[in-house]
Amino acid sequence: MSRSKYRNLIIVGNGFDCWQSIPTSYEAFRLYYSKHVEEVAKALGYGIYTVTDKSGAKKNITAVELIYGNPFEPNHLENEFFWNLEARMDRLDDQKINFFFGRSAEGREKLRKTVDEAITLLRRLFCDWVETFNIKKENSGFRFSDDSFIVNFNYTDTLEKRFGVNPNNDFHIHGVATDPSSIVVGHSTHPEMPLKELIEQHFIKPEDPAKGLPRFEGLYAVEEALYRTDKHTADRIDEFCVSLMKNGVHIEDIENIYVLGHSLAPADMDYFSFINAITRCGCNYEDLSAVGHMNQDFLASLNDERLLGWIILNVQYATAHRGRIDPNAEDIFAFLDDGRNDKMPYSEYAAKCAVTQRFWLEQARRTQDILENLERRCGAQIPEGCHSILSYMDYIDYGHDQRKRNATWHISCYSDADRKRARKVMKELGIKNYSLHSSISDCIADFAV
Template identity: 25%
Template sequence: MEEGFKENMQTIKRLIIVGNGFDLDHALNTEYSGFKEYLLNNKYKDVFSLIPSPNYNHHGKEYFDNDELKCFLFREIQGDHDDEWKNFEERLGYLDFSENLFSLSELGNTDGNEWHDTEDNEDNMTNAFRAFSHLTSYFMEWLNDVVDEYNADTSSWKTKPSFSRLLNTNTNILDFNYTKTVENLYKFNNVNHIHGTLSDEDIILGHSHINQPTTEQFLGADDTIIELEQSLYKDTNKIICNNIDFFDNLYDVEEVYTYGFSFSDVDMPYVAEIINKISSNATWFLHSSRYEIANEENYVQKLKNNDFIGTIKEWL
């Protein structure tokens, strides 16, 4: 590498955006399909998707069967799809509980008692809400297992020279992963985990879909359905506001690198904010992994749709 190029690498202000593909490229088994299998790995995996009901111990304290909860969460998130959950978070915005609820037209059809059916709706959605309140803790439990397995075999810890060369005091990293792979492997700490890390008490997990208000469909359950949708909603505007110092500091960024970042709809507000803050002459480098190259045309279009007017290139 020429000396002039080395000096240029050290002085240019750059931002690196890291997504799940970064962890995958560093041998962590963090595909969402792994979380799917984690939820499926229980004794209820072949049963119908009933909303679980609570049990009570001898002190009268309420609790749920973990396997029942996992099975229910899997069935609801899976829906009618048969894939590997690449769009896992977006699925959370399109949950459908209609099979377990009485619609307005069905009230009273079973025993002639509309009030009884309304109470059933209320109880079922309350239990569904409680079940989904466990989703984040289950996700963190699964991911912690993945990280523990990875840490147990340090022979798989291999850094990427092309990435290492980008790291210096002028580099900022926006990390969408909950792991600390950058910090642990590259000993680099200028990292903003926009959605939190596994060492936090909680992480940010959710969808970006805002359902339009509709007429009441499931008497006794509608308010809880709305509450559940809101609890699973990823409020990107609020997150950006909470990290405004980070984004405001991007004003002189000349290079943006993405590594394993999929430009999913739920995360595009962050991309739009970055484009709004960085230099208008900035160059955006898309990592040339097999997956990212296959989606390059889509990524380029998303950048342009969000008013990026700089140069777009590939990097290895």
């Protein structure tokens, strides 16, 4: 391969399109949702529920309001839900939802159906809204040079139409409006698959097998919804690495990172942590891989007894979801179902470690599948001990130059709150060579034409 021509990595967030007067704010989605939710629900064959609020007013709601709101006091969702959509999509109150639908077989089936309707309807409306964006071709007054590679968090083709960007250099990490199936929107807190033991219950031996543990079936339905609405950032990062490889981007050549109109929200911190790691001197790609995150000693020591304990920790982590989203909330299911009123011993740290290890096992398999596809395409065997796409890229390219200095970050900040958040994130990531700019125009002044 020839030497990389790329020197700039440009990260584009929602504020970038808003700066270009494109109505892509979550407030715009809230308005679209309110206007079209009943119409789309009916088109999908979903129910519309008429409820009476505390003031006596009748309101029409859908499964979205039942599941993402309070099912015991159903109402229209608060504006805050939409303004912080991604952060709020993991705040399903699993215990309250289970309690509302009940333990009967009919109730559990209705729970599963309603949860599925809620996430399907919300996604459909979001995708429909994204498809309404119509970007006019205009001269923005800026042009991103050919040595710039874009990590685009938006779904639009603004960069191609207004900034002269080659589509090959514009990687849409969450999909594009022209392909609704590619669109990713959600939280980043439940990337592991829902534990099948929650519904199979093979490891639980109730005194009366006919009774079983029905609430675990409902809990599984909520866990599945949380999994389906997760961004799966590790998968997106793998896609990003493949895109770098396809375009011949040597990440060690990136000198400048521009963050334009991005809020640096917690839901996207995995991306920024990864980008920071791979643009620093002395980065070991294998350490960043799924295998690199595994506790090999723990996994190697798993016998039947320890495996059962591992599964129980995973189950406990799932049942403790309500306490994580609201530490002050009462634990409705704090006691065992056998009536002994014994509280189950629980360590949040141990459970989190168990869940994390299970996730990295799952991720390692998915990354390995990608590597094997690349191996077939490139005709170069995966070297022993290679578990990272960037490591494989380095291998087939006969080794890359060592980075001489850490990349410099340039961040646009719309408000004082943005500046405060940016400084906090830079400190957490250990980044010292950065600059904050009061506007996107100021941040990309070097690209003015």
